[in-house]
Amino acid sequence: MLKRLSGFIEQLRGGSDRRPDASGRSPRQPFFSRLRAKYDAANTTLDNMKHWSRTDGLSSASANSPEVRRTLRNRSRYEVANNSYARGITLTLANDVVGTGPRLQMLTPDDAANRFVEAEFFAWAEAIGLAEKLRTMRLARVSDGKSFGLLTSNERVDARGKLDLRLIEADQVASPTLVNDTSRYIDGIRFDADGNPISYDVLRHHPGDDFFSYEEEYNTIPSAAVLHYFCCDRPGQIRGVPDITPALPLFAQLRRFTLAVLAAAETAADFAGILYTDAPANGEADSAEPFEPIELEKRMLLTMPGGWKMSQMKSEQPSTTYAEFKKEILNEIARCLNMPFNVAAGNSSGYNYASGRLDHQTYFKSIRVEQTQLARVVLDRILNAWLREAILIEGYLPNSLRTLDSTFEHQWFWDGHEHVDPAKEANAQKIRLASHTTTLAIEFARQGRDWETELKQRAKELALMRDLGLTIESDESDSPPETKVTEDNAEKSQQQTN
Structure with a gap:
């Protein structure tokens, strides 16, 4: 019995008694000796059951259904239109990303042709208000989740090229009535087998217009003429949600807290005084009607009924934590946009130089990432469409650029950030x-x-x-030091070259 027990204990310890059997396989360990790892976050308990009750395993397309996106758009637009913080944050973000507008630099071998194209494209961009439209697209991405632009022709454009960019709201790109979504047609966008958009169905009128009807006609526009600007958060996502979606409940909390503090302060200020007595019930005190209002006159001496006292209500709102609470809520709101608190609040009174610089580094990096996406998704396609139209205009572009097979190497410059x-x-x-x-x-x-x-x-x-x-007077000590090459270094360099 002791031998069997010692062998059993040795097996639990992982000893050498687990020898291979006749087939060469090791005997299986007892189930209670195997270590099973688990995650605390994967356990459902009474404490976290309510918190995780809204989780799901929907795909990106199903999670961002038309009904969900419509609700988020309406609520985001409401907050941006009625909340001064939301409005200021979105305007600041659009101004920082777009600024006064991008500037084109052509990098083809022909310098003269480069300067000509840059000047002509700048004139065309000013004629159509490209910078304003880009800022509108960035504002729409914050509140709508996406922005659509159509490359159209406009004869009233005051430039040689008549190309124009017409912006439409996300509500107009939708599946027409009685058109069911499929794997290759989702909410007005048709895809090929590789997942590339082929065409967009655009309603001729906004669904929110008073004269909109459910039999409204639509136009099917090829994808080459549509600019779809949104942030893709999940693989396979085809439509975006508002950038401030995680902050929508926080905006509501901020408004409720502000209104509650204001209501408490107003209530305390509405009472000029309170009449009370320390006498016990049925004690010796003159009779007075409960909660009876008494009108007071300015600078008058008053006498109270016998046994009664006059006092004012203490105004305890806003409390000392009011500003701190609003700061924390606003800081959490701005975090989903990678924006530091002092930029979102427009207040750097609590910052020193080092902390301000450190917070801005993350923000400026986010701005550069967004500018890169905006250049790839919007500006490059606009430039390509403008050049192809310009090529078709006889005698407009220089001969070195008058071919559709040319590779128009270029780069975009944006406004710098002031130090x-x-x-x-x-x-x-x-x-x-x-x-x-x-x-x-x-x-x-x-x-x-x-x-x-x-x-x-x-x-x-x-x-x-x-x-x-x-002449320009300058201190020689302030000029950058020049690189000096001695004769010995020159000889050594020449020997190494030989």
Whole structure:
């Protein structure tokens, strides 16, 4: 008995008694000796059952159904239209992403052709208000989840090219009446076998118009003429949800708390005073009607009934935690947009220089990511459509660009972000250039400017100043150190080259 028990204990310890049998396989361990790992978050308990009751395993298309997106759009638009914080946050984000508008730099071998295309595209962009439309598209993505633009022809465009960008709301891109969604047709968008959009069904009138009817006709527009700008959060997602969706309950809490504090303060201010007595029930005190209002006159002496006292209601709202609560709620709201609190609130009184710079680094990185997506999804396609139309205009473009097979290499410049301390930034820029850890192209690009254009302009200014006999006084100690090459170093360099 002791031998069997010791063998059993040895098996639990993982000892050498588990020898292979005749087939060469090791005997199976007892089920209670195997370690089974688990996640606390995967357990459903009485405490977390209600919290996780709304979870589901729906696909991205099913989770973002037309009904769900319509509800989120309506609520987001309401908050942006009625909440000053929501309005300010969306405007700040659109202004920071788009700014005064992108600037084109062509990179083809023909410099003269590059300058011509850049000037003509800038004139066309100003004629159609491209910067304003891009800001509108970014605003729509915050409240609607997406934005659609149609590449159309407009004869009233004051430019050689008549290409125009017409924006439409997300409500108009929808499945027409009695058209069922399938695996290749979802909510007005038709896809091919590889998941690429083929066409979009666009209602001729907004569903919210007073004259909209359910028999409304629609236009089927090929995908080449449609710009669909949204944030894809899940694989297979084809329609976006508002960027402020996670913050919608927080906006409601912020409004409720503000109104509750205001109501409490108003209630306390409405009572000029309260008449009370310390006498016990049926005690010696003159009779007075409960809750009877008494009208008071200014600067008058008053006498109270015998046994009664007068006091004012203490105003305890807003409390000391009122501002702190609003700050925390607003900080949580701005987090879903990668926006720091001082930008969202428009208040940096509680920041020092280092913390402000650190918070802005994450925000500016998010801005650069959004600008890259906007350039790829919207601007590159607009430029390609503009160039193809310009090629068809006889004698418009230079000969080096008059072919549909050309690869139009280019890049986009956006507004730079102003530094909090320009002197420190200028000094850091001088050190980077002197140590050859950066280039003029990179430094000018950070400011949203073309280095070639700026250097040519600077050369013109210096030439004109020399002609006029003007000089620029500068301290030689402030100039960046030059790289000195001695004769020995030159000889060594020449030997290595040989």
